[in-house]
Amino acid sequence: MGCLQNKNTQIEQYASIYLKISDMAVILGISATQLREDIADKSTEVSRRYHRGKAASRVKLLHQEMQLAYVGSPLALENTRNNLLDMEDDE
Numbered sequence: 001m002g003c004l005q006n007k008n009t010q011i012e013q014y015a016s017i018y019l020k021i022s023d024m025a026v027i028l029g030i031s032a033t034q035l036r037e038d039i040a041d042k043s044t045e046v047s048r049r050y051h052r053g054k055a056a057s058r059v060k061l062l063h064q065e066m067q068l069a070y071v072g073s074p075l076a077l078e079n080t081r082n083n084l085l086d087m088e089d090d091e
Contacts, residue, residue, distance in 0.1 A: 007028055007030075007046075008045055008046060008049045009049070010024075010027070010028060011024060011028070011035075011046055011049050011050050011053070012049040012050065012052055012053035013053060014027070014053070015049070015050045015051070015052075015053030015054045015057075016053035016054065016056055016057045017057070018054070018057065021035055021036055021039065039051075062083060065079055065080055065083070066080055
């Protein structure tokens with residue numbers, strides 16, 4: 001169980017830095033195909049941890065971009081506008 005928990009933690013950490021699945025699989029010593037299947041299956045802990053890692057980093061990036069928009073960065077303003085539109089589309 002501890003080994004599985006450790007791999008799940010590593011998957012979350014690797015996803016948070018946007019490491020490719022094929023690279024994660026090599027590091028973890030597992031099949032990239034199997035890892036992709038586990039990630040695609042939303043009922044698995046692997047999938048939850050992978051998506052949580054990605055989402056956590058996305059939150060940090062969006063926060064930084066919002067801060068840049070507040071101080072007037074034209075690109076950040078455009079990106080935050082697009083992020084708002086994406087958010088509204090997802091509602």
